[in-house]
Amino acid sequence: MSAVQTPSAAKQAPLKIRKKRYGEDQVSLRRMSTRVVIGVLVATVFLVPYAVMLVGSLKTRSEILSVPPMYFPVDTLNWSNYATMWDTPETPLPYNLATTVIIAVCSTLLVLLVATPAAYYTARFKFPGKLAFLFLVIVTQMLQPAVLTAGLFREMLVLGINDTWLAMILINAAFNLSFALWIMHSFFANIPKEVDEAAQIDGAGKLTVLLRINLPLVWPGIVTAVIFTFVSAWNEFAAALVIMTTAENQPLSVALTKFIGQYATSWQYVFGVSIVSIIPVVILFALIEKRLIGGLTAGAVK
Known part of the structure; x- marks a missing residue:
């Protein structure tokens, strides 16, 4: 039997390799996407309390205590809160x-x-x-x-x-x-x-x-x-x-x-x-x- 590879077999070999690599890339992409999603969810859970504090520090007291709650300041961000809190005498x-x-x-x-x-x-x-x-x-x-x-x-x-x-x-x-x-x-x-x-x-x-x-x-x-x-x-x-x-x-x-x-x-x-x-x-x-x-x-x- 001849050991020489036929042209049709030579064409099919690279095709199989490409399919295998494509399948491995798909698996890697799926795993990476899953890890990214999980990482974003974990980061969100830990960062949300700090985000709430940051937004709350830029509200007025009435906006914080409003019912129903106001998640963001209505008119403007009250950066003046950071200046005022340093001047409280007590x-x-x-x-x-x-x-x-x-x-x-x-x-x-x-x-x-x-x-x-x-x-x-x-x-x-x-x-x-x-x-x-x-x-x-x-x-x-x-x-x-x-x-x-x-x-x-x-x-x-x-x-x-x-x-x-x-x-x-x-x-x-x-x-x-x-x-x-x-x-x-x-x-x-x-x-x-x-x-x-x-x-x-x-x-x-x-x-x-x-x-x-x-x-x-x-x-x-x-x-x-x-x-x-x-x-x-x-x-x-x-x-x-x-x-x-x-x-x-x-x-x-x-x-x-x-x-x-x-x-x-x-x-x-x-x-x-x-x-x-x-x-x-x-x-x-x-x-x-x-x-x-x-x-x-x-x-x-x-």
Whole structure:
């Protein structure tokens, strides 16, 4: 039998290949379309509340409370709400925003300053009571400021730092320290000890090994600790409501409640302050996201 392919068979072969590729492309297109639709639905569910707040911040109070409801402003967008809410005498929002930024940033820095060497030491060295110490650290994560507000108030009063930024910095750092320590402890523990030994053979001290060898390798863990601590300190409410009694010293989370009265609520300002308080967190995620992904991919390459 001749092995030479007939002209008719030669014409049919490319046709079969084209049909096969067309079928695979159709499957891929169908899967991609399904994923896009699901992604849009999920994004819509998460973004609708923020869209409602943004539109509500641009309405008048009568438009927000109108029956039947008005989903969009009738005449114009009231951007003046964002200017007016900063001038309310009972709620000094510029001071509240500055207080929130200072407390969140300082609490995050303090947590990193304490948790980083502690996590490195517990992951690299053995000492008596190590397991008990780690267990005690994780137990403190079960306690929340809302449960301990009375005790915290008395403690800060005795220390003479009640109604100060220092009090809230210490409280936020204390309640976020355990999570940051455990996160970075797991990252330090995954680094082979041979890396430290090689650096020490080359003459590097323990501090140099920590700062120049280990920290770049645990960068994703540091970023995770930064995000968790900053967001937690930014949104803290219960302890701040009790500890911070002066209007200028209160963070945004407490100042927001001043627009909610017993008989009337300025919803346009509530929505406006909520949008303003969300923006810094969104910016933080936008700045850190690339570094987080870069740290994960860099740590995957040996």
